[in-house]
Amino acid sequence: MQPHSNNSDKKPADRLLKMPGKFDRGPVDFKSRPADYEGEIMTIATRNVVTAQRTTPIIQAVEIMTREGFRRLPIIDAGTRHLRGIVTVTDIIDFMGGGDKFNLVQVKHGGNFLAAINEGLREIMTSNTITMPVAGSIGDAVDIIVNRNIGGIPITDPEGTLKGIVTERDVMKVLTTEHSNRKAEDIMKPSVRVTSPDTPIGKVCEEMIKCRFRRLPVVVDDVLCGIVTATDIMNYLGKGKAFEQLTTGDAAEVMGAPVRSLLSGELHTITPDRNIHDIAVEMIQRRVGALPVIEDSHLVGLVTEYDLVKAFAEE
Structure with a gap:
């Protein structure tokens, strides 16, 4: 398995970024059956997808996602590559103390975080995965992102075999x-x-x-001092920093650290009068999913990849 970024900058469709005018999202006339051809979605999708299995330990998946800079990891059967689910950064945050999946730590393992992170991904993955067919269009992806608020969509063939993945960022690059x-x-x-x-x-x-x-902006006396993302919290675990807090292995030690310990020195912001095309280009270049909007040194809003995909789709 070759590591490959789900947000790779080397996709064939990246040349579209240099093309003037609208990208043609109209129907394409194919002569073969839908099951036999690839639609335009595959021109922007990552094909060489890094995956995991249901038995992969949670900590191993977190380390892969941290190393590769992913927000999601499709779960497949090793032999057939049939898609079985997906684990996202949100699932990891839920498991780390955010929601019902924290029960794996608190209930099944009595609060022992070190024991819980060695459980298999089947314990926390999302099974009912929203997918796209290989024959899908970029317009279909936009619909799923905007209407279902899904940031990454696995692409499968009629047999359910994983063929690729497309993300908000991939779609935003085209738009x-x-x-x-x-x-x-x-x-x-x-x-x-x-x-x-x-x-x-x-x-x-x-x-x-x-x-x-x-993501949540971090503010002191109405002044923005940073922004913490779900990915930052996952990386806290994936890079091993969480284990520096441990003496007993209890979850409270891991999750009791202040969020200031996750903030980096870099903080990129935009102003309310900034053009959305320029914002999108900056987000792609900086590989960030959102930019805070600042006016008179105060936080007045947030622009995310989702907001941009929705705005360009409406044009």
Whole structure:
């Protein structure tokens, strides 16, 4: 298995970024049966997908996702490559203390985090996975992302074999060929839930799962000092920093550390009058999923990959 980024910058469709005008998302006339041809979605999808099995230990999956910079890992049968589910960064945050999957730690293992992370992925993965057929269009992917709020879509053939994966970022790269007159203030989420630097990591996990967020700005006295993402929290585990907190192996030690310990020194922001095309290009270049919107040194909103895909799709 060759590691390959689900957000690779070397896909054939990347040349579309240099093309003027709209990307043609109209129907294509194929002569063969739908099961036999590949649709346009495969021109932007990652084909060489890094995967795991239901028996793969949770910690091993976290390490793979951390190393490769993934937010999701499809789960397949080793022999047939039939898709069985997916584990996402949200599933990991849920397991680390955010929601019902934390029961694996608290109930089954009596709070012993070290024991729980060696369980198989079948314990926390999402089984009812939303997929796309290989014959699908980019328009189909946009519909799933916008209407189902799904950030990554596995692509399967009629037998259920995994053939690729397409992400919000892949779709955004294609849509950014279309220029727009809209600005950050037109599409941003204006009422942003925030947290403080001293909030325990476990509490941040709970907030993310409860509110279905993947990121929370960290604010002191109304001034933004960082942004913590679900991926940052997963990386805390995947890079081994969580284990530096351990003396007994109890989950409370892992999740009791303040969120300030996850913040990096880098903080990139945008202003409300920034054009959304420029924002999309910056996000792709920086490989980030959101940018905070700042006005007069205060946080006034957040623009995410989802917001951009939705905005460009509406144009």
